[in-house]
Amino acid sequence: MSGADNPSPLATKVDAGAARKAGPVTETPLLAIRDLVVAFQADGHETVAVRNVSFTILEGQTVALVGESGSGKSTTAAAINRLLAENGRIMGGTVLFEGRDLARASQRELMKVRGAGIGLVPQDPSSNLNPVIRIGDQIAEVLIAHGRAKGKAAKLRAIELLEMVGITDAARRYRQYPHEFSGGMRQRVLIAIGLACRPKLLIADEPTSALDVTVQRTVLDQLDELTRQMGTAVLLITHNLALAAERADQILVMNRGEIVEAGNTREILENPQHEYTRKLLEAAPSLASASTAHQVVANNTARGSSAQAGGVGVAVPADGPSATGSLPPAGVRGDDLVVVKDLTKIFNSRGVGGKVFTAVDGVSFSIPRGQTVSLVGESGSGKSTTANLILGLETVSAGSIAFDGTQLTTLRRRELFRLRRRMQPVFQNPYASLDPRFTIEDTITEPFRVHNLGTPASRRESVRTLLDQVALPSTVAKRLPHELSGGQRQRVAIARALALSPELVVLDEAVSALDVLVQAQILELLAGLQRDLGLSYLFISHDLAVVRMISHSLHVMQAGRIVESGTPGEIFRNPQVEYTKELLAAIPGAGLSAVSAMGSAE
Amino acid sequence: MLESTFDTGAHPTTAQLAGAASTAPGDGPSPGRPATGFARMIRRPRFWLPAGVIALLVMISLFPGPFASLFGNGDPRACDLANSGGEPSVGHPFGFDVQGCDLYANVIYGATPSITIGIVVTVSAMLLAIILGLLSGYYGGWFDTILGRITDVFYGFPFMVAAIVILTAIGVRNIATVCITLAVFSWPTMTRIMRSSVMSAKNMEYVRAAKALGASDWRILVIHILPNAIAPLVVLSSLSIGGIIAGEAGLTYLGVGLQPPSISWGLQLNTAQSYFNSNPHLLLYPSLFLSVTVLAFVLLGDAVRDALDPKLRK
Numbered sequence: 001m002s003g004a005d006n007p008s009p010l011a012t013k014v015d016a017g018a019a020r021k022a023g024p025v026t027e028t029p030l031l032a033i034r035d036l037v038v039a040f041q042a043d044g045h046e047t048v049a050v051r052n053v054s055f056t057i058l059e060g061q062t063v064a065l066v067g068e069s070g071s072g073k074s075t076t077a078a079a080i081n082r083l084l085a086e087n088g089r090i091m092g093g094t095v096l097f098e099g100r101d102l103a104r105a106s107q108r109e110l111m112k113v114r115g116a117g118i119g120l121v122p123q124d125p126s127s128n129l130n131p132v133i134r135i136g137d138q139i140a141e142v143l144i145a146h147g148r149a150k151g152k153a154a155k156l157r158a159i160e161l162l163e164m165v166g167i168t169d170a171a172r173r174y175r176q177y178p179h180e181f182s183g184g185m186r187q188r189v190l191i192a193i194g195l196a197c198r199p200k201l202l203i204a205d206e207p208t209s210a211l212d213v214t215v216q217r218t219v220l221d222q223l224d225e226l227t228r229q230m231g232t233a234v235l236l237i238t239h240n241l242a243l244a245a246e247r248a249d250q251i252l253v254m255n256r257g258e259i260v261e262a263g264n265t266r267e268i269l270e271n272p273q274h275e276y277t278r279k280l281l282e283a284a285p286s287l288a289s290a291s292t293a294h295q296v297v298a299n300n301t302a303r304g305s306s307a308q309a310g311g312v313g314v315a316v317p318a319d320g321p322s323a324t325g326s327l328p329p330a331g332v333r334g335d336d337l338v339v340v341k342d343l344t345k346i347f348n349s350r351g352v353g354g355k356v357f358t359a360v361d362g363v364s365f366s367i368p369r370g371q372t373v374s375l376v377g378e379s380g381s382g383k384s385t386t387a388n389l390i391l392g393l394e395t396v397s398a399g400s401i402a403f404d405g406t407q408l409t410t411l412r413r414r415e416l417f418r419l420r421r422r423m424q425p426v427f428q429n430p431y432a433s434l435d436p437r438f439t440i441e442d443t444i445t446e447p448f449r450v451h452n453l454g455t456p457a458s459r460r461e462s463v464r465t466l467l468d469q470v471a472l473p474s475t476v477a478k479r480l481p482h483e484l485s486g487g488q489r490q491r492v493a494i495a496r497a498l499a500l501s502p503e504l505v506v507l508d509e510a511v512s513a514l515d516v517l518v519q520a521q522i523l524e525l526l527a528g529l530q531r532d533l534g535l536s537y538l539f540i541s542h543d544l545a546v547v548r549m550i551s552h553s554l555h556v557m558q559a560g561r562i563v564e565s566g567t568p569g570e571i572f573r574n575p576q577v578e579y580t581k582e583l584l585a586a587i588p589g590a591g592l593s594a595v596s597a598m599g600s601a602e
Numbered sequence: 603m604l605e606s607t608f609d610t611g612a613h614p615t616t617a618q619l620a621g622a623a624s625t626a627p628g629d630g631p632s633p634g635r636p637a638t639g640f641a642r643m644i645r646r647p648r649f650w651l652p653a654g655v656i657a658l659l660v661m662i663s664l665f666p667g668p669f670a671s672l673f674g675n676g677d678p679r680a681c682d683l684a685n686s687g688g689e690p691s692v693g694h695p696f697g698f699d700v701q702g703c704d705l706y707a708n709v710i711y712g713a714t715p716s717i718t719i720g721i722v723v724t725v726s727a728m729l730l731a732i733i734l735g736l737l738s739g740y741y742g743g744w745f746d747t748i749l750g751r752i753t754d755v756f757y758g759f760p761f762m763v764a765a766i767v768i769l770t771a772i773g774v775r776n777i778a779t780v781c782i783t784l785a786v787f788s789w790p791t792m793t794r795i796m797r798s799s800v801m802s803a804k805n806m807e808y809v810r811a812a813k814a815l816g817a818s819d820w821r822i823l824v825i826h827i828l829p830n831a832i833a834p835l836v837v838l839s840s841l842s843i844g845g846i847i848a849g850e851a852g853l854t855y856l857g858v859g860l861q862p863p864s865i866s867w868g869l870q871l872n873t874a875q876s877y878f879n880s881n882p883h884l885l886l887y888p889s890l891f892l893s894v895t896v897l898a899f900v901l902l903g904d905a906v907r908d909a910l911d912p913k914l915r916k
Contacts, residue, residue, distance in 0.1 A: 391814045420816035433807035437829050443808075450817045496811065 028099075029056035030200055030233050031080070036093035036103075038072070038079050049075045049088070051257045057201065057250075062227070062234040064244030064265075066280070067254035068515040073237050076254070077203050079103075080235070081118050082110055098200065116146045119194035119232070121223075123206040125186035129178040135189055136162070136174030142196040161192040166222050184215035191223055198230055205237040212378040212542065213586040220247060239515060241284045242545075242589025245269055253277045283520035284589070285545035336366040337504055337536045338390065342399035345385050359385040361560035362399070367504065372530065372537040374547040376583070377557035383540045386557075387508045390538065391425055392416055404503070421451060424497035428509035430489035434481040440467075440492050441477040447499040466495040470525060487518035491525070498529070508540045523550055545587050548572060556580050649909075652901035659895055662710055663717040670707040678707040678865055687881040696887045699870070700877055708865055709887050715777055715866040716895065720847040722781050727788035728839045732832070734789070735796025736823050739831075740804055746797070753790035761787050762852070769858040780859050784846050795838050799831040806830070841903030844896035851892055867892045 038050040050072040057063050067073040078084045080095055082102060095102040097117065102110065114120075122128040129138060139158040143149040149157045155174070162170035165188040178186060187207060194202055204223065208216040224247065227234050238244050244251050244265075251268045253261040253276065261274040272278045345360040360382040367373045375383040388394040390401055392408060401408040403419060411419065424447075427433045434443050444466055445459040454462065464474045470491040481489055490510065497505050507526070511519045527550065529535055541547050547554055548568040556564040556571070556579065564577045575581045644650060662669045670676035674693045681703035688698035696705035738746040768783050769775060803809065804827055812822050853859035854868025855875075862869060867888040874884035 393810060393813055417816040420814060423814075425811060425814045427807040427810060429807055433811055435808040435826055435830065438808075446812065446817070447815050450812070450815045450821065493811070500815075 029096075030059045030061075030098065031057040031235075032094075032096040033076075033080070034094045034096070036076065036079060036095065037091040038075050038084065039089055039091050040085070041087040041089070048091070049257050050079065053093070053254075053257075053259050055252055055259065055262060057233050057235060059200065060228075060231045060233055061250065062224075062236060062248045063250045063252065064236040064238060064248035065252045065254060066238055066241050066244045068239060068517065070256075071254040072257040073239075073254045074205055075257075077205050077235060077237050080203060081114050081120065083114075083120075112146075115142050115199070116148075116197040117199055117201065119197065119199035119202040121187075121190050121194040121202065121204040121207045124210055125183050125190060126210070128190055129186055131178050133177075134174065135176055135178060135181065139189065139192050139196055142193055146197050148197055158192075158196075161196055162189070164195075164226060165189070165192045166218075184211055184219055187211060187215075187219050188222065191219070191226070195226055195230065195232065199232060201233045201235065202227060203235045203237070206239070207236075208243075209239070213544075213588075214378065214582055216588070217586040240588055241280050241516070242587075246589050253280065279517060283516040285516075285519075285543065285549055335369050337369045337404055338367040338538070339402040340365050340386075340390065340399070341402075343386065343389060343396065343401060344398040345382070345389055345394060346397040358560055360389065363557070363560070363562055364399075365555050365562065365565065367536050367538055368552070369503070369536055370530065370534045371552040372539050372550050374539040374541060374551040374554040375557055375562075376541055376544055376547050376554055378542055378583075380559075381557040382560040383557050384508055387425070387506050387538060387540050391423060391506055392420065421447075421500040422502050423504040423506065424500065424502040425506040425508060426490070426493050426497050426510040428512055430486040430493065430513060431481075433493045434489055436481055438481070439477065440479050440481070440484070443481075443492060444477075444495050444499055447496060451500065453500075462499065463495075466498055469498060469529065470495045485518075486514055487522060490514060490518075490522055494522075494525070494529075498533070501533075502535070504536045504538065506538045506540070509542070510539075511546060512541060512543060519546070526550065544583055556583065646905065648901065649905040652898040652905065655894065655898040656902060659713055659717055659898070663714040666711045666714055670710040673706060675704045676707055678703055678711045679863075680704070687877065687884070690883070697881075697883050699884055700873060700881070705884070705887055708870060709867070709891055711865045712867040712870055712888060713891065713895075715860060715864065716847050716850060716868075716892070718777060719781055719784065719850045720843045720895075720899065722777075723784045723788060723846045724839050724843045726781070727785045727792055728835060730785075730789045731792030731796045731835060732828070734793045735800055735835070736828065736831075738793070739797040739800030740819070740823055740827065749793070753793060756787060756790040759787075761849075762856070765849075765853055766856065766858045769853065775859060775861045776864070777860070780850055780853060783853070784849055788842060788846065792835055792838060792842075796831065796835045799834045800827055803827045803831040837903060837907040839903075840906045841900060843903070844899035847899070848892070848896050 033056070034054045036050055036053040037048060039046045039048045053072075053076055055063070065073045065076060075084065075088065078088070079090055080097070080102065082090070082105075084090070090103050093103060097113065100109070100113075102113065105113070129135070133141075136155065136158045139161055140149070140154040143154045143157055148154075159170045159174050162173055167173050167185060167188055173181075178189075181189065187210075191207070194204070207223065208219050211219060220243075223234070226232075234248075236244065236248055241251075241253075245268075248265055251261075251263065251265050252259050253268070253274065255276045261268060261272065261277045268277060269281070272281055341364050343360055343363045344358065347357045347359055348355075363382070363386055365373065375386060377383045385394065389396055390403075390408070392411075396409045399409075403423065406415075406419065408416070408419070434440075438446070441460070441463050444463050448454050448459045448462070460477075463477055467474050467476065472488060472491050472495070476484065476488065476492075481492070484492065493510075494505075510526075511522050514522060523546070526537065530537060537550070539547065539550055551568050553565065553567050554571060555562045556577070558579050564571065564575065564580045571580060572584065575584055644653075667676060670678065673695055681698075681701045683702045685694075685698040685702035686700050688694070688702070690697040694704050694706065696709060699705050699708060734749060738749045765783050765787065768786070769779060772779050772783075804822075809822060809826055812826055817826075850859060850866075851868035851871060854866055855872045857872065859868050860866045870888040871885065871892075874881075874888065878885040
């Protein structure tokens, strides 16, 4: 995009810093990192987090550093302006920025470079603004710190910056506090801070990971626009290969502290050399047209084989899954496990004159046996509340939920208790969904204890079976959650959900917090379990790309209502509602699918 | 050796913690994380130093006799007015009080009420806080509202004035009534702490998962929420033991706490105030013991806080 353009006409506005290097010498890189090694000291021994990393960024170029959590990408970024955690240390290598080695620069020199030469847009908009200081003052602070402006001038410049990042009514907004801003607006403010001194390089560390997809897109568009105008080079840190592909000129793929592949975005997409890059490409839901196709096949076989699964009878519920071998296409009535009708949930906020908030507003859909139905929407769309209503974790305000013909809304405690065995949830956060003080065995056997089933011996036996089903070794039974990785924990959560042989599993953002490769594995596991056990899934997600891979039918929710329903094929090919179109367009890499289709076809 | 006595004696908060948690199903020692936390904590001097001092003090308060007679004059009530205010001498290392009693023996015997009150008050306030905090934090609603206003009322009283009023009204001044008075003003803060940590624990996904399983409220409260929410309360309690001991001494010093012929540090200080120009050692020794005790409990509380707080553990 921005490439190595000569500074555009707007660059005349660019002051001192850029003017100094009038003739853009694109050959000398703005940033050159060579053999960077970073290690962390923990419990007396050193762990190398980044080893022998070398790359360059030219002026005005956007370079994406892609990798999973723990790959060392953020550490690399932090090493550039030496903002490593206290126990981190640069062990070797050079970080040449405009010819100066930042790895050896004094603190005084670094202070001049930070903010002025190298801007930073941090990840989390909710914690990176000081809640007790006005937004405007936080922007002006950077200008004042670097002597770019003072007093009134700093204020005017800050307002100008707010306008630049697309915040309307900037003069009034200047005087507001962070809590009066939405997440997307806060991220814009952070961008304004990052760009305030017109740095030559902007490090954007997962700048939009905490935002909804549509917001993410507008924020990134804004960032692109501004950095192009200013001729700022961008180092974009992200776990999302699709997003990187869409925004960057160059991509660096990191794995376990090393850069395993580097190159032109197009080259990497079309012709990935390293095995890890190929794996990432395959796993990226929005790029993976190939694996989507694969998934469709898997789903088809699922339909075929679920009847056989009834015969296997491992953990199949008594009434069996879809009794018929020839499964009806989604939407045909008669074999629906769950029928939701005009479901409404109204929250009354407490206190005098409390406001009434309708979280779920007349929602109707059904979940056929053995199939996956997805609810998709942005945060606040009411999808998780719908899940909680079905699980009986919230009381229904109006409407009805029928589970296998039984009305849930009128059930008494005891009856509801019995029904709970037949539907189980898996939640989003693999770090919060297991009791930190329970061993894995305790966690998985809790359902038996609650429902008073089995003997200690038979429970232990089922733990082995269940762990096996979720592809975990039986040795984890005695471990505690913090000893497991995120993906393993999520498998444990699935095992717990399966313990009572439910018919319906409610997956509330169950893969959203996982790295792409792990995400792909868990999705595969879920598809396999559905095939073998004839499970029905209610899949809640904000990620259309993931939903597409796993669902038989999906419903798009906005502001508590279902605005569009259909099969993933229909909705992706021919979205009817404006909101759905927006959501689809906002999937990172959506515009690249043609390219990647070519790539993966090879 | 000191360590083991410490475990049985001065560790009621954690012992009780374990008791509460052991209702949990766990076959075998369940919580691995706190165990490692405690294991690491115990090796540090900033833990075992105050813990050792407290262990010694607990031993003294349980068996004052042998300790008092270390120097041959172990009876605090064997007094000879001829020795009134006497200087230290052989067999009487701290000298004599105004009644001519051995000051060392008196200071040793004075440990019993102080430490008993510190521990009894803390444990009972903590139990109350656990129950009320769990109920109001988990269920909320009218119970929470009413409880909140009641604790507000307690915050409104100046502690000393209110304690004086209560003790004067009761009329009987012994360890039990002083305990009750101090406990009455200790539970509100503890309850608030417990309530807020219950409120954050109840929103965890594992609690939602347990609810979706159909687990009873009792089960969720005792097995999931209590063990995960109790750490801040344990910390606060271990820090407040010292404050309570000082509070007892304060009340007694003011003349509304324990009464003679009881023996306590507060009483000794009360007597010493009139004589400390001529006999400063009367003030010195009881206050030295009191300070060391309070300090030891506060330092222990600090160490416990560090062991339980995952943010500080790193």
